[in-house]
Amino acid sequence: SAALNLFSLTLHTCPLRFGLQCGVCMREPQEPVELPCHHIYCLTCIKASLDAGQTSCPSCRQQLPNDFQPHVSEDTR
Structure with a gap:
């Protein structure tokens, strides 16, 4: 339907x-x-x-430090 298409389009074009x-x-x-x-x-x-065994950034593949522990960044929150 047209309404569903508009809803779908809005979901994909709304700025974050x-x-x-x-x-x-x-x-x-x-x-x-x-x-x-x-x-x-x-x-x-x-x-x-990380649990799946990935040891690098999913985007740029930069290797993560061996002791890397993810924690919420207050700067980007």
Whole structure:
């Protein structure tokens, strides 16, 4: 239907509140975590990547430090 198409279009064209987008889920980051390379992800998204064995940034592939522990960044919250 036309209404559904308009709704779908609005979802994809609305600007993000702070202009930030999680590189995993492509939505505005929930509980944002900033990696050393300055890419930002949702806490749950980056934890899932790390739990799956990923050791680098999903966006730029920069290797994460061995002792990297994700924590919510107050600067981007």
